[in-house]
Amino acid sequence: MAKKINEPINAIHHEKTDENEAPTQVIGIANAFDQAMTQEPPHIFERGQIMTIVVSLVGFCCSTAAGYDASLINNLFQNPWFRETYNVESSGIWAGIVASMMQVGGVAAMPFIGPTMDYFGRRSGLFLGALSIIIGTIIQGTSTTAGQFMGGRFFIGFGVIMNGASGPIYVLEINHPAYRSVMGALYNTLYFSGAIIAAGAARGGLDIGGNASWRIITWLQCLFAGIIIVSSPWIPESPRWPYVHNKREKALAVLAKYHGRGNPESPWVKLQLQEYEEFLNLDGSDKRWWDYRALFHTRASVSVAAQWAGNSVLSYFLGAVLETAGYSDPIQQANITLINNCQQWAFAILGACYVERVGRRPLLMFSFGGCSITWAGMAIASSEFAKSGSGLNPDGSPSVGTSVAASKASLGLIFIFGSIFSIGITPLQSLYPMEALSYEMRAKGSALSTLVISAAMLLNQFAWPVAIRNITWKTYIIFAVWNMVQAATIFFFILETKNRTVSKICFEI
Numbered sequence: 001m002a003k004k005i006n007e008p009i010n011a012i013h014h015e016k017t018d019e020n021e022a023p024t025q026v027i028g029i030a031n032a033f034d035q036a037m038t039q040e041p042p043h044i045f046e047r048g049q050i051m052t053i054v055v056s057l058v059g060f061c062c063s064t065a066a067g068y069d070a071s072l073i074n075n076l077f078q079n080p081w082f083r084e085t086y087n088v089e090s091s092g093i094w095a096g097i098v099a100s101m102m103q104v105g106g107v108a109a110m111p112f113i114g115p116t117m118d119y120f121g122r123r124s125g126l127f128l129g130a131l132s133i134i135i136g137t138i139i140q141g142t143s144t145t146a147g148q149f150m151g152g153r154f155f156i157g158f159g160v161i162m163n164g165a166s167g168p169i170y171v172l173e174i175n176h177p178a179y180r181s182v183m184g185a186l187y188n189t190l191y192f193s194g195a196i197i198a199a200g201a202a203r204g205g206l207d208i209g210g211n212a213s214w215r216i217i218t219w220l221q222c223l224f225a226g227i228i229i230v231s232s233p234w235i236p237e238s239p240r241w242p243y244v245h246n247k248r249e250k251a252l253a254v255l256a257k258y259h260g261r262g263n264p265e266s267p268w269v270k271l272q273l274q275e276y277e278e279f280l281n282l283d284g285s286d287k288r289w290w291d292y293r294a295l296f297h298t299r300a301s302v303s304v305a306a307q308w309a310g311n312s313v314l315s316y317f318l319g320a321v322l323e324t325a326g327y328s329d330p331i332q333q334a335n336i337t338l339i340n341n342c343q344q345w346a347f348a349i350l351g352a353c354y355v356e357r358v359g360r361r362p363l364l365m366f367s368f369g370g371c372s373i374t375w376a377g378m379a380i381a382s383s384e385f386a387k388s389g390s391g392l393n394p395d396g397s398p399s400v401g402t403s404v405a406a407s408k409a410s411l412g413l414i415f416i417f418g419s420i421f422s423i424g425i426t427p428l429q430s431l432y433p434m435e436a437l438s439y440e441m442r443a444k445g446s447a448l449s450t451l452v453i454s455a456a457m458l459l460n461q462f463a464w465p466v467a468i469r470n471i472t473w474k475t476y477i478i479f480a481v482w483n484m485v486q487a488a489t490i491f492f493f494i495l496e497t498k499n500r501t502v503s504k505i506c507f508e509i
Contacts, residue, residue: 033177040267048257051257052259055236056171056174059126059167059170059171059187060190061190063190065130065160067192067194069102070194071194071198071202074337075199078334081210098153101154101157102156105156105157105158106158108154109157109159113125116128121238121241125165130226131159134229135159136159139151139155177259182352185353188348188430188431189345192422199338199341205217255273308479309421310483327411336411344426351363351428360428360496363427364490365491367420367421367425368484369483369484369487371417371483376480378414379473379476379480381406384405387403388403432497435497
């Protein structure tokens with residue numbers, strides 16, 4: 001017989017149920033969430049929540065490290081001493097190969113992501129990723145040849161992708177249910193904190209001059225990885241991991257300390273134990289390193305859409321884009337990069353704060369639709385600037401056009417694109433896939449997502465620098481079309497996860 005949907009919050013069900021009872025179970029947990037909000041309203045400044053925010057900062061460092069790396073490569077391509085050392089331009093095939101070595105490392109990391117986090121815990125993924133970044137930074141920072149530099153990029157890519165998979169999972173699972181969606185959305189916004197630090201350091205390096213101007217900023221890549229390595233042994237493990245490994249008392253202790261104000265009888269503790277009891281499979285595919293079948297039992301899809309929205313071009317090859325708009329001076333490019341990263345971070349935080357109020361679907365449709373319009377405008381402005389004499393000289397150096405209006409319009413549209421992309425896509429890029437995947441699918445789903453995204457970014461980093469060099473502004477038309485297709489895809493196929501518990505989302509998708 002189906003359970004009543006208004007049963008007490010402390011009811012934890014042990015008996016097996018048939019498929020017809022599953023919707024009633026999900027509704028019961030959703031109702032229990034509302035009861036917990038009434039019985040024990042959470043407060044952001046209470047001791048447990050402050051402690052949770054502090055340990056979440058370690059996970060946030062994964063996003064910061066990824067942002068630093070993306071901005072670092074762009075700034076290195078803008079640095080004249082780096083280009084002279086390795087005889088490289090800001091666009092073309094060599095630029096694509098250097099940037100893409102990170103994704104090659106990411107593809108190599110894929111088989112290790114799921115088993116590492118499922119067998120050894122979420123913290124192990126953080127530690128292993130950070131260790132690989134430090135090894136790669138040492139190789140890259142001491143490089144004297146292009147081969148050694150790219151070898152360092154491989155290890156950094158391995159670590160950044162490992163951290164990129166484990167960081168959002170840890171943040172989502174360690175946080176209080178009432179704040180989980182906002183904290184999960186804030187995770188990806190920290191990408192821009194790393195980008196800002198890299199851009200600021202690169203701008204300062206240009207004043208130093210010489211090889212030190214770019215070697216200093218490569219060594220700074222150890223900063224956030226070092227924080228993760230030092231901190232990860234001391235932060236709590238995700239409570240879901242000990243629970244599915246038959247360590248229920250450890251899971252209870254973490255929940256009580258961080259979510260229940262030290263009280264194991266807290267309604268928030270009982271709510272989450274009820275979720276674990278009903279929805280965590282103690283013999284699920286997470287116990288079998290080779291088993292990815294559970295990923296195909298859900299309608300959730302982890303999309304590469306955001307990687308092809310055009311943001312990767314502005315992350316890795318902004319210097320080349322600025323050259324098509326007439327901004328070729330290194331100092332000028334560094335200033336623009338820094339300002340753009342700052343405004344993108346502000347809009348990303350704004351979007352993260354509104355994911356529960358506005359909803360996931362409206363934010364995503366707004367961002368993809370707006371990006372499409374922006375790239376169309378960018379194509380028009382850049383084409384007008386090209387007509388005034390912009391392009392490449394026979395020696396490969398950029399020639400400057402004479403249309404000031406078209407140049408300023410292109411620059412303005414770069415900033416507009418950044419704000420539109422950041423307000424919707426940035427906070428949801430990591431949150432939505434983690435919400436849509438159940439516990440047993442989460443680590444391997446994140447790994448598979450990483451593989452697909454890395455493959456997509458390989459295309460970005462091989463194809464787009466060559467496209468910008470050969471067809472210049474026509475490249476932007478591709479982005480305009482793709483973004484409109486993605487807006488339509490979200491409208492017809494993506495489920496809204498606003499105001500749903502993680503368990504309810506997993507059942508509905």
